[in-house]
Amino acid sequence: MATLLTPGTLAPEFRLPVTPDQKLGLNELRGKPVILAFYPADWSPVCGDQMALYNEILPEFRKYGAELLGISVDGAWCHEAFAKERNIHFPLLADFEPKGAVARAFGAYREEDGMAERALFVIDKDGTIRWSYCSPIAVNPGADGILDALEALPK
Amino acid sequence: MTTLKVSVGADDHVKGDENAPCTLVEYGDYECPHCARAVPIVKRLEKHFGKRLRLVFRHFPLSQLHPHAESAAETAEFAAAGGKFWEMHDLLFDNQDRLGMALYEELVEELNLSGSEWSKALESKVYLPHVRDDFAGGVRSGVNGTPTFFINGKRNNGPFDYEYLAQAIDDALRAHTG
Numbered sequence: 001m002a003t004l005l006t007p008g009t010l011a012p013e014f015r016l017p018v019t020p021d022q023k024l025g026l027n028e029l030r031g032k033p034v035i036l037a038f039y040p041a042d043w044s045p046v047c048g049d050q051m052a053l054y055n056e057i058l059p060e061f062r063k064y065g066a067e068l069l070g071i072s073v074d075g076a077w078c079h080e081a082f083a084k085e086r087n088i089h090f091p092l093l094a095d096f097e098p099k100g101a102v103a104r105a106f107g108a109y110r111e112e113d114g115m116a117e118r119a120l121f122v123i124d125k126d127g128t129i130r131w132s133y134c135s136p137i138a139v140n141p142g143a144d145g146i147l148d149a150l151e152a153l154p155k
Numbered sequence: 156m157t158t159l160k161v162s163v164g165a166d167d168h169v170k171g172d173e174n175a176p177c178t179l180v181e182y183g184d185y186e187c188p189h190c191a192r193a194v195p196i197v198k199r200l201e202k203h204f205g206k207r208l209r210l211v212f213r214h215f216p217l218s219q220l221h222p223h224a225e226s227a228a229e230t231a232e233f234a235a236a237g238g239k240f241w242e243m244h245d246l247l248f249d250n251q252d253r254l255g256m257a258l259y260e261e262l263v264e265e266l267n268l269s270g271s272e273w274s275k276a277l278e279s280k281v282y283l284p285h286v287r288d289d290f291a292g293g294v295r296s297g298v299n300g301t302p303t304f305f306i307n308g309k310r311n312n313g314p315f316d317y318e319y320l321a322q323a324i325d326d327a328l329r330a331h332t333g
Contacts, residue, residue: 048217048300055219087219139312142299
C-alpha cells in the first residue's frame with residue numbers, strides 16, 4: 001500500500017480536467033473544506049459503490065460547507081459517461097495525463113496496478129491536510145471517517 | 156474496526172429471540188439486486204442458527220441510483236405499523252422487478268392492510284423520517300453499500316455468501332461464550 005501524505009501537510013496544488021473542456025484547481029476551493037476521494041476506477045459493479053454512496057451522502061457533506069472531489073486515472077469522457085449514468089452530482093477529476101500524477105503527489109498511487117488507491121483526504125479551508133485514510137483496495141471505506149474528520153475541523 | 160453506532164432499539168424491525176447471543180443487522184435497499192440475492196442467504200442463516208440469532212433490517216435506500224428504493228422502504232414502514240414488516244419485506248424483494256405504486260397497492264391489499272391509509276401515509280411522507288434516520292445512522296456506522304451486514308456490531312467486510320456469514324456468526328457466538 002502507498003504511503004499517504006499525513007495530516008499537517010500542505011496539500012499539493014493541482015489542476016485537472018473536470019469535464020472534457022473544463023479544469024478545476026484545488027486553490028479555487030480555498031475557503032472551504034475539501035474532501036478528496038481517490039478511487040481505482042469508474043464502473044465498479046457493486047450497488048452503492050464508493051462514488052454512488054458519496055453521491056447519496058452529499059447533503060451531509062454540504063452541511064459542513066465541504067466540497068467533494070472524486071479522482072481516478074479515468075479520462076474525462078469516461079467520467080462524463082459514468083457521472084451521467086449514475087446521476088453523480090459532484091465533480092470527478094481525471095488524473096489521466098500525466099497518468100496518476102496527482103495521486104502520486106498525494107502518495108496515493110498503486111504502481112503495480114497503474115491506478116489510484118482508495119484513499120481519502122480531508123483538507124481544511126486553508127489547504128492543509130487534516131485527515132487521510134487509505135482503505136484496502138477491495139474495501140469501500142464508507143463515509144463515517146470523512147464525517148468524523150469534518151466534525152473535528154476548527155469552526 | 157468499523158462498528159455499529161446506533162444500537163438496536165424500539166424503532167427497529169427485529170426477528171428472532173430477544174436474548175439471542177448474536178444479532179445480525181442488515182442495511183438494505185429494496186431495489187438493489189445484491190440485497191435481493193441476500194434474502195435466501197439470510198433465511199438459511201436464520202434456520203441454521205435458530206434461537207441463537209436475531210435479525211434486524213434497516214433501510215439504506217440509494218435513491219439517486221434506485222428511484223423506487225425510498226417509496227418501497229416507506230411502504231415497508233407502513234406495513235410495520237400494521238405488524239407486517241417482514242411479510243412486506245419479503246414480498247418487496249420477491250417482486251423487485253415490479254417496484255412501484257401499482258405493486259405496493261397490490262401488496263398492501265394482499266396483506267390485508269388499508270389501501271387508503273397507505274396512500275395517505277406515502278403522500279404525507281409520515282414514514283420518511285424513519286427511513287432517513289436509518290440511512291443517516293448507517294452512514295455514521297460506515298455502511299458502504301448494500302447490503303451491509305453487522306454481526307454483533309462489527310461490520311462484515313467480506314463477501315455476503317452463506318459460508319462466509321455463517322463462519323462470522325460462529326466466531327461471534329464463540330467470542331460471546333468464550
